[in-house]
Amino acid sequence: MSRFDATGQPREGIVGLPDIFNLQLSAELVVLSACKTGLGTFVRGEGLVGLTRGFMYAGASQIVVSLWSISDQSTARLMTHFYRALLRDKRPPAAALRQAQLDMRRESRYRHPFFWAPFQVHGQWSPANSD
Structure with a gap:
């Protein structure tokens, strides 16, 4: 997803959905924290065709x-x-997101669901891997 190829040459900075569908990923997790990335x-x-489907098709196991x-x-x-929660506490993505949302609820400034509820994990998920 870099603006430079493997040889250091600049490449087009806009990545479209067809570009994502043509990627060959072996990523366990892709996080798209920008606004409305799940639409x-x-x-x-x-x-429904969007970034979630594109990255899953390209090989991501899970996407936020x-x-x-x-x-x-x-x-x-x-x-x-x-x-x-993901890296330090070694929680799976769904459990890490849940913990992050619970943490946000404890902060008076971000208590309202508007601030934490729009984020979702899609893809492989197992209750056995969750807290």
């Missing part, structure tokens, strides 16, 4: 996306909690 367009005969616009400050705070 898509309904295509007759195909269903958002459903509505949210402030940069609250997103940064949620992602700090999320990555702490």
Whole structure:
């Protein structure tokens, strides 16, 4: 997803959905923390087509996306909690996101679901791997 190829040459900076569908990923997790990354367009005969489907098709096992616009400050705070639970506490993505959302609920400034509820994990998930 870099703006430079393997040889250091610049490449087009806009990545479209067809580009994502053509990726060959072996990623366990893709996190798209920008606004509305979990939305898509309904295509007759195909269903909902968007970034979630594109990255799953490209080979991501799980993806974190958002459903509505949210402030940069609250997103940064949620992602700090999320990555702490994911990396330091070694929780699976769904459990890490749940913990991050619970942490946000404890902060008076971000208690309202508007600040933490738009984020979802899609893909492989097992209750046995969750807290």
